[in-house]
Amino acid sequence: MNQLSSETSPYLLQHAQNPVYWKAWNDKTLAQAAASNKLMIVSIGYSACHWCHVMEHETFENDEAAQTMNAHFISIKIDREERPDIDATYMKAIQIMTGRGGWPLNVVTLPDGRPVWGGTYFRKEEWIETLEQLQQLYTNNPEKMIDYAEKLHAGIQSISVMQPQKSENELRQDLLKPLIEKWKKSFDPEFGGMARAPKFMMPNNYKFLQRYGYENHDSELLDFVDLTLTKMAYGGLFDTIDGGFSRYSVDMKWHVPHFEKMLYDNGQLVSLYSDAFKRTKNPLYQEIVEKTLTFISKELTTDEGAFYCALDADSLNAGKHLEEGAFYVWTKRELQELIKDDFDLFVQVFNINDFGHWEHKNYVLIQNQNIETLAQANNLSISELQNKKKNWEQLLYSAREKRSKPRLDDKVLTSWNAIMLTGCVDAYKAFQNEKYLKTALKNADFLIKKQWHTDGHLWHNYKNGKSTINGYLEDYALLCEAFIALYEVTFDEKWLLHAKQLTDYCFDHFYEEQSAFFSFTSKLDQQLIAPHYETEDNVIPASNSVMANNLHKLSIFFENPFYEETVTKMLQHIVPQIDYPSAFSNWLYLFLKDSDQSRELAICGSEAIQNLKNINQEYLPNVIVAGSEQETNLPFLNNRFSKNENLFYVCRNKTCDLPKKALSEITDLKP
Template structure:
């Protein structure tokens, strides 16, 4: 934030760090509010809607080149009502205008710039635009609106029709449910895009896509598909070796600009790190690779060090840019090293560090800078330097500690310190899963601490949710992604603690969603509540993006709730949702991976593991630490009111029941016996 600024606009009253970054632009920015749209209609002035987020590099570039320029601002202020939107605060608005941009140009991205009629209907869009082109096109659009308004209205009407048509969920044409063969065929068709050598897809940039990898890990465990399993673990190893992973501080950047996962786009997002922690924890459970365990542990340390706030919640992101030694904002400046710096800091340990992290042509980025990247196992580098592996790792830890201490003296990347319910829910679930598979009690404690924060600060008295929180304020109504991911977190923590209050809260939130988000016609859930005003359309989110599609998360939640509360209609709703989506799943498996993750519950046996008695939690901890994706855990130490527990609690012994669709086998008395039948 500038001191003694020359300009101040309406964004100064907002809490979003991204909006506050623009509060002293000469552009007369407003936040998205009903009264602003009303004023635009009164003045018959076009809307210029610019959407971005705090960690977006090109958003910063366009601000510097265009929005801080007096001449550009004069053009914008003269012709438009200018609205700035933080896409992370308003994913509902972002969905609509991103669809519009993709319809108009065939591509998308941020900054997302839209020109719309005063009522919000779009008719022009672009991403990053250079200053000279920006002013030229804005003048042309303003002239077109004043001289040929009919043409603009016609095109806006066509766009509106298109936006509604792509949001229609057609009834399924194919009879029957999804089968194992359907899913095998979908993965086979999808696999032609897999990069089996470097992991990810055969292209750059490379995104980690944890939603996809989570499904494929689940898929390979059930189908015993060794080829796909090898691809998944190649991808996980390459990501963990790559520069996209922060080898000194832990945690993941958003994506890599090259094919070998080397040079990242350096912003670090809570949602990426939460999902990658979950994924690596599950992968560790599946094959006990110590690399995966280390990634989980280091990434949790990173999130707690850099993104955790004092009240137990988690902030949104760290910026890609920071100030370099010359005092200029530079992407990645906080994370990269010169060979000279490394030699001076590490001294006699530099040769082994150089070989391990490729301070050579393979690890070179630009100018004199290197991004750390591995391509060999610990044992290979230790052998090269005639060291025991344990001694090598000890020296490497010393190197990393020295470099991290030095790095912390640098100017830090900007922190987006807003708290988002959906992303916090992903982190809560990640911590719970890390506890499940690694066994560290502190992870479960951190998860419940964050849940308590949400209940105290973001949940309203009627049980509904806000989407955002900062400095004691929450202002935006919750979206389906907030409810769905929080329900999933509640269910995960119930399975690990057997405290029925968590399951009950999941049920209450689900009932709220059915009441306020569900669409009877399609059988799916809208992204926004029926308590909110509609802009252009009320959207469905059915395809995965950087986080799983909220409808797919909701379907999986309802499936699990049906097992805990069979008296409700949750199972019918979940089944209908999957039926509604089956053709889209098979046509586009890469963007429906979380739906397929749920489908695996349907096409393979799904087991309920019911554990009761004094040692229920100890037995559950042993059994649940194995990778058993097609299971639900329920239990009680003393008393329990859930249907699965009725008649199965014996106070003098601990019993384990393996059930399917509510019908249970005879109980066994040890975790080993239970695992043998799972």
């Protein structure tokens, strides 16, 4: 029987009515596979995944396919967001087997979990035929399948184990220049981003490129970052009507997205656009942040202050059938009826023409000219056109709210919540909107009360009032980063103490001294067929790179040499091996700590918080800030507080200048 109806994952519940006898991944299911000596089908996806829905409809809802699966296999459904450890392990397997990956991810394994075959999306006929061939082979010649499984397992282990390496050469900053030059060759000079499709936003790439360009006065690089951020904001990728970004664009011009909206993308993009606003004061960037946070507040925030995971790509169309993008797209006739007399102008702004056409007479709104240019061309003031655009968006919003909304993935993940928490803090830094800080503090309170157990471990998942699944390294690393961010806007040292407590827990339960890296899963958890060390930055930075960045800051705040030694060892392993910098951008961001531009700033005195606000509104990625309005025992601030003075200490590589008495006297924070 299908056993998924007792699960809480929205993705698993989507499959609860399939004729397939789906089971969840647990000790009982694995024991059953071993006892029955049956091959396992491990099928992995997530609730907002369009092609997961397609394969479900075409294959897993089909009685013939279900009959084959039920007769010969133990079939397990997995939500990759709940179990990123299992997903990472089997993703390595199919990448070895096929040279590519993606979701849905489907593998067939021996009863002990070692994979023998796999891929992504399969049509029903191919799926059934392959399963029958695999079952026949396992029945008639199991030795051949076991031999292949052993070789594949060895391959998975070889790419999973971290071999300690130390560069014989000094890690010098000039190693960066050839990497950047190589990276530039893949830039799209017309629409920004990388010159390929599909286009993923990869916020961490632009976080690094922006900082590198800023510190090295590389105007070409900064122009490219601004081009990318502008084109992403103009494209259908960004929902100009209600805020929020979709996961990626299927085309080169950021026009047609895969329409799912993920919390982790939007949290990082709020941070990125907030930083870009601090550097440029571009009002477009502020608009993007404000709209996105409004969307998060309306659609993805719980009464407890937690954040839901995602909105689906699919929604019910007029015929009550699930269709990708149905909620978001428009026909020309619909738009004409809504916009009326202003339609000709609307066409110019949002390209209701060949440039903005998607398919089947549907349009996805996209801009290719700024408001200033269009206002001048139409003899309007900029404010007039901005007001018209705002009114059009409100009209479309009201009309769209009458449609069936995309399905909500209403589980809460600690790691993703931490990303969004950091996004709110970064928005507060840039815009000093108290609402953003209140949102961040409420979320932090939720995570501490619900997701942080009294024995020190974090929970990964929260749903229906219940915390489940022992936390992964990503939960600790990203929450530690969020707590440090809260300290950076409040100077409340409890956030640093929380971050240090989480970090020390990770050293006890995740750290592998031989490799100098942290494993993805806790030593308390049952190990899978191969260990997993997350080191390559992707749409979310690698948990090891996040932890390394945290350790660097904490080593300064607490003057902890062990933390800094650990960071050095990690960088010595990673940096010399970098070939494709886009996969290591968060490591490269950390590597900039050794540049001549790096500073630490201590702000002490009765006006420390107000001075901090002024500092936080500046783009100073090269500066680590600490401070206090009173005497403190924080090592970095020791003996730097004077009761009747406001003092500013600028430090470089553990050496500090004499204190200044006014912020205006500090002249060397900016490159």
